[in-house]
Every structure is written in structure tokens, then in C-alpha cells.
Amino acid sequence: MNKGYINKIIPFSSVDGPGNRTAIFMQGCNFNCIYCHNPETIGQCNNCGMCVNDCPQNALMLLESKIKWNEKNCCGCDNCIKICEYCSSPKAVEMTVEEVINSISKTIAFISGVTISGGECTLQKEFLTNLFIKLREMNISIFIDTNGSVPLWVDESFVNSFDKAMVDLKSFDEEEHLMLTGCSNRIVLENIRYLNKIDKLYEIRTVIVPDLLNNKRNVNEISKLIVELNPQIRLKLIKYRPLGVRNNLLKANIPSNEVMEELKSLSEKIGCKQVYIV
Amino acid sequence: MMKEVLQRIQDQKLTYHQKLITLARLAENSIKPLNISDEVQSYRDEGIICDLFEGNAPYRPRYIVPDYEKFMKYGSEFLNLKPPIDIWEATNHLLILYKNVPSITSFPVYIGNIDTLLEPFIKNEEEAYRAIKLFLTHIDRTLWDSFCHGNIGPLDTKAGRLILQVEKELQNSVPNITIKYSDKTPDSFALQAIETALKTAKPSFANDDMFLNDLGSNYGIASCYNGLNIGGGSFTLVRLVLSELAKKTDSSDDFINNLLPDAVEKMCNYMDERIAFLVEKSGFFESSFLVKEGLINLDSFTAMFGVVGLAECVNHLLKAQKLEERFGHNQYADQLGYKIIEKLHEEVHKHNNYYCKISNGKFLLHAQVGIDTDKNTSPGCRIPIGEEPQIFDHLLQSAKFHKFFPSGIGDIFKFDMTAVNNPQYILDIIKGAFKEGMRYFSLYSSDCDVIRITGYLVKRSDMEKLAEGKQVLNDAVVLGLGSVENQRIYDRRLRSYE
Numbered sequence: 001m002n003k004g005y006i007n008k009i010i011p012f013s014s015v016d017g018p019g020n021r022t023a024i025f026m027q028g029c030n031f032n033c034i035y036c037h038n039p040e041t042i043g044q045c046n047n048c049g050m051c052v053n054d055c056p057q058n059a060l061m062l063l064e065s066k067i068k069w070n071e072k073n074c075c076g077c078d079n080c081i082k083i084c085e086y087c088s089s090p091k092a093v094e095m096t097v098e099e100v101i102n103s104i105s106k107t108i109a110f111i112s113g114v115t116i117s118g119g120e121c122t123l124q125k126e127f128l129t130n131l132f133i134k135l136r137e138m139n140i141s142i143f144i145d146t147n148g149s150v151p152l153w154v155d156e157s158f159v160n161s162f163d164k165a166m167v168d169l170k171s172f173d174e175e176e177h178l179m180l181t182g183c184s185n186r187i188v189l190e191n192i193r194y195l196n197k198i199d200k201l202y203e204i205r206t207v208i209v210p211d212l213l214n215n216k217r218n219v220n221e222i223s224k225l226i227v228e229l230n231p232q233i234r235l236k237l238i239k240y241r242p243l244g245v246r247n248n249l250l251k252a253n254i255p256s257n258e259v260m261e262e263l264k265s266l267s268e269k270i271g272c273k274q275v276y277i278v
Numbered sequence: 279m280m281k282e283v284l285q286r287i288q289d290q291k292l293t294y295h296q297k298l299i300t301l302a303r304l305a306e307n308s309i310k311p312l313n314i315s316d317e318v319q320s321y322r323d324e325g326i327i328c329d330l331f332e333g334n335a336p337y338r339p340r341y342i343v344p345d346y347e348k349f350m351k352y353g354s355e356f357l358n359l360k361p362p363i364d365i366w367e368a369t370n371h372l373l374i375l376y377k378n379v380p381s382i383t384s385f386p387v388y389i390g391n392i393d394t395l396l397e398p399f400i401k402n403e404e405e406a407y408r409a410i411k412l413f414l415t416h417i418d419r420t421l422w423d424s425f426c427h428g429n430i431g432p433l434d435t436k437a438g439r440l441i442l443q444v445e446k447e448l449q450n451s452v453p454n455i456t457i458k459y460s461d462k463t464p465d466s467f468a469l470q471a472i473e474t475a476l477k478t479a480k481p482s483f484a485n486d487d488m489f490l491n492d493l494g495s496n497y498g499i500a501s502c503y504n505g506l507n508i509g510g511g512s513f514t515l516v517r518l519v520l521s522e523l524a525k526k527t528d529s530s531d532d533f534i535n536n537l538l539p540d541a542v543e544k545m546c547n548y549m550d551e552r553i554a555f556l557v558e559k560s561g562f563f564e565s566s567f568l569v570k571e572g573l574i575n576l577d578s579f580t581a582m583f584g585v586v587g588l589a590e591c592v593n594h595l596l597k598a599q600k601l602e603e604r605f606g607h608n609q610y611a612d613q614l615g616y617k618i619i620e621k622l623h624e625e626v627h628k629h630n631n632y633y634c635k636i637s638n639g640k641f642l643l644h645a646q647v648g649i650d651t652d653k654n655t656s657p658g659c660r661i662p663i664g665e666e667p668q669i670f671d672h673l674l675q676s677a678k679f680h681k682f683f684p685s686g687i688g689d690i691f692k693f694d695m696t697a698v699n700n701p702q703y704i705l706d707i708i709k710g711a712f713k714e715g716m717r718y719f720s721l722y723s724s725d726c727d728v729i730r731i732t733g734y735l736v737k738r739s740d741m742e743k744l745a746e747g748k749q750v751l752n753d754a755v756v757l758g759l760g761s762v763e764n765q766r767i768y769d770r771r772l773r774s775y776e
Contacts, residue, residue, distance in 0.1 A: 110710030
């Protein structure tokens, strides 16, 4: 694949791995999580043009049956994303490896590395493998943030091209995972074990959603898994926040600080050494 | 004047010592010994040249940067102190000397590289922790002025680590602290400094290589962020308010070629006059024990040429209304800003002052942080609060100006709490900023009680007390409150995910 389909690039991020990182959000995901915080990264834009008329700044146009986004005119109101019926974004762009490298080279003095997120980044692993070969030359660390659904053990060239992975484990329980994402978690768990075996597992993340998930069971089981693999692996407990989510699918409360702290100490009691709440 | 004196005496918001200092200022300003030309006076009346209430008869240098290393080595005859022998004597000796170091605020604006001063006395870390905690508490309660400034780094020391640990616990506004940062500073020490700053808005980071290059190895950071030579200081700091000067014209060319050179020349003359009185007539350098004992000497002093309001000056000259036309957001506006500072640098360097020997007769440029009553005048070359671009663009834009200002320039960044889990994120940003030529970087978090106003630190809780009409110990709280009201300090852009 010559081009990557990219939702957006955030030059400075404090929450996508160690140090300051440029975070690249790939467009397209194979999960359909009820609580998805950025549902506009799930689908592919089919150039239907529905968003064009709803843009208050005339930043969108349908030219030769393709959506064109004029970044200069865009006011960032996200109307286009809100009305999209295909969980996509007219602002997503196709970029070549060189274009992505050019974008990163502006911030290179300020970052520890790059994190590829999504969407689900491993769905574009051929493009990423090519991108990572070039990123290597810049002497920065390369992380991926994945839902773990694509078997990684079958593609060594991809796995060898990045440094570490952060894996979202949406639920330890297969049924709950299926209910939440529409997919099983078997490959996710296998990927976690595989990444740990080759020393590329940096962090496991899970979102705490009251009323929807059995959060205590999740934290309990995930913590046991971490202790079994390597207690130093980071566990990030993410507080569910109703921002950017599809409110029609989910009416859940934000977990209280007390709940988050309880889950953190549960995990620490089990033996996890690095537990973070965000 | 008699009415003002009575007002100060009866002011219930002022503590006893604050009254004393205010009354001394009134006394000083009751005489007019300086020979001020009509042209300079008219610039002063218009608010274009401003001496920051330095007083009519300068009787001590504005900023004094004593050689504390010498004091620790030899003690002081005047203070009847022999060189200290342990951590208790070391901290006690310093506290005694601090109370005898004058400045514009009547408090020491520089209290030394406190880590290296104390390091030789650290034998037992538990004892040193107690001594340092008492030392820093004593400073906060008795040198109650936010312009009192200590330095640490660039090297990692036990004392430096203890100072950071204690400051994180105490969360006091005094002293202000700078860590001199370079490749010699280990990441673990720098990260501890960042963790401390996220709790209590200090230390700030100074680009050590850049200061060394400009001032030589013997420098300290005093007051807000002023780089000055140790054993000297600055006779005076007068500022040129570019935003006010710009109001005299609509033409950038006229501003750069006519107005600016004239204002610079007049301001230099005014600074000469202030320095001449201080050095030749006040008797300070003949009588101070600091001079007699070699803790300061006349030849190590310079003077600071301050400047404020570049952003508003540029926006006025370009009649820039929309954000995308304004300084900090528009390439042409930024280029004009650069041209103005380049010209300012050139004009200031045409002037020679006999007494500024340490800086080869030149005044050092200083990006002044503003005063509490400033409205629509941003500090130095800063982008106005409320108009800050995303952090990456902000850093690159501001770093370009830093090379012109050896005696101080800096920017302040407020981070959200996600940075607490990832201090390396901020260290990466600082490393990048310094590579891009930034001189000085300050930070705090959205959670801090102690916050950086423009260059100095004040507690939010103290400002709330003062706003309710209660007395507060620190005399800079009133300045902080004024700045919060006039310069939207609380609205500084929160840096999170950009």
C-alpha cells in the first residue's frame, strides 16, 4: 500500500506512550465499540457529500465526486463528523510515507517518538511497515496503539519494524468483549502473550465504564494476566468520559475517583507494579 | 505627600513592614536630584519610558547578585561570621546575609546557587533534609517577596534533590527557583524538577549553554528570570513600552527608522543619569560592606534595557484585527516583530555607559514581564494571553527572540494533569525548545496553588485573601492580583493534547 489513510496527526501528545509523542490516528477500525471515543475514525468516507451542506464555513466541497476539505476555512466545529452516518470524517486524508515523514520532521527536536493509533492501525500494516523503515532513520521510538485484533505473530516484518505496542483489552471476558465491540477477544489475548514474549508489550489499557462492564472482574483478570507475564507491564485504567461518544448507543456514568482508586489498589494488591489512572 | 503618608500609615491591608517600605519610597520620591531632560520627561509622562517605580534617588542597585561562594569560604567581618562548618551554620549564615542584601524590593533578588552552596555540608541526608526545610521555610516567611530567587543545577547534587523534595512538600511562593539545565543535567534530576514544578510552579528551566555563552561562567538568575553576573548585578532596569510608542504612527518604517531610535537614545540617557547618581552620588559603592568585603564590585555591574508590548506594537502597526493577522499567528507580523527587536538591539548597542564594564559598556536587553497595572501590553515579546497558538508553533515563534535578551526573556506554559503521569513529555518539550534557541521555560499545572503570574510566583489562595481585604505576608500578592485582573493570568492556555 503506497498511501496511508489518516484521520489526523497530533504533533504533541502526553498520553500516547513515554515522553512527548507525535500521535498519528489512522482511519478505519474493525471494532464497533459502544463507548468509542472517536467514532469518526471507524468508517471509510464514501464521498456521499452529506456533510458538505452542514459546514458553516464552506470548508467542504464535492469536487469530481470526491470530498475536498479546506483546512484553512475549517473552524473545527466537527458538524461534519456529527452528522456522518458512516462513522467517518471528510477530514481524513491519504498520505504517502514521505508526506508523513515531512510532517514529523518539523517536530522531531521535541519528541521521544511516534505513536500510531486509530482507528485500528494494524489494518494498514503494509503502509506502516514502510513508514517505520523511514522513521527508524530518524532515531526515535516507534509505538503502536492497537486493539489487538489482527494476528501479529504471522507478520514478523511488521512486528520487527516497531519498538513497543500498547494494547487495548476492552474486556477480559469473551462474551462481554463481543457485546462491547462486536468481536471476540481471543486473538487480542494471544497477541498480548505474543508481544510480551518478544518484549514488545509496553502497556495494557482498559476503559472503566460503570453500568456497562463488569469493571472489577476485568481489572482483576487483567491484573492477574499482567502479573503472570511481567508485573512491570503498565496497566492504564481509563476513566470513561462521555466526550465524542455516540450518545445514542450508551448512557453510562463517569466513574468516580473513588471507584478508579479502588480498582487501582485492587490491581496493585494483585501485584501490578505500574498502574495509572487517566 | 502628607496625605499619602497618612493613608499608608492607616492602611489596614498592609503589614507593618510593608508600610515601612512604602513610607521609605514616599520619602525618596519627595526629592528630585536627577537631571531629567524635557524630552525624557515627556516620554515618561506618555508612559513610553517607565522606570518601574525605581524611585527618584537610586541609593542601591536595582538587582544585586552577591558572590555567596566567597562568603561561604571567608565568612564576613562586618557580620562577624566565620566560615560555616556544618549544614546548620551554612543555612544560618546564608539567612543572616540575605537580610543584609538590598535591592529595589529591599529583599535579596538573588540568594545564590543554593544547591552547590549547601552540598559540601551534607553529611547526613536526614539532618540535611530538616535543615533545608527550615531554611526554605525561613526564607518564605521572612523574605516575603516573590522576586527573591535561588538557583540549582546544572549538575545533580544531593542538596539539589533535597531542595526539590522540600519545595514539593512546602509549596511556598518564595523563593522563586531556576534550574540551570544543560546536557550535564541528568534526566532523573530534570524530571524531579518537572514533577516539583507541576506541584508548585518552580523551578523554571534556564538554558545554561546559552547563558554561559552570553554572560560567561559566572552568572546567576535573579528576580523574575534575569541573567546577571555574580559579584555584580544591574544598576537599573528601565523599560520601553513599544505598544505605547507605536501609537505615535501608523507606519512600520516610521516606527523602525525614526521613533524607535529616538526613544532608545532618550531612554539610554535616562539610564545613564540614574546610574551616575547611584555610582557617583549615592555613596552606595563607598559604604556597603558587600563592596568592602568583595561580595560585589562595581565593575561586575551592568544595566538592563527593558522592553514590553511587542505583540500590541506589531498588531497596531499592521492594523491587525483578526487572529490570523496578528503577532504569533501571521508570518508577516512575526517578521515585523523580529525586525523591530533586531533594530532595537542595534540601537541599544550603539550606546556606551562607562560603568557597565562587565558588558563592555553596553546595556543588556531584557524582555520585561510587565507590571500589575499594564493593560493591552504583553510582557516582552510574548504572544498575548488568550491568543496563544498550539504549543509547538508557540515555542518556535517565541524562541526566535530569545538570543537578543541575555538579561532575561521567557515563556510560561500551563499543563493539564495528564502531564503528571508523564513528566518526560515536558522534558522532551524543554529539550526541543532549548535546541531551537529558547532561553528560559517556565511551567505549572492546572492544579497548582502557587502559580507564575508573569515572571514571579504568587499563591492563588493569597490573592483570594487579599481580594477579601485581608492582610497577606508576601508583598507581591497585590501585584499578582492586579495582573489577574488586568492581564487575564487565569486564562493562560491550558496545554494538553495539541
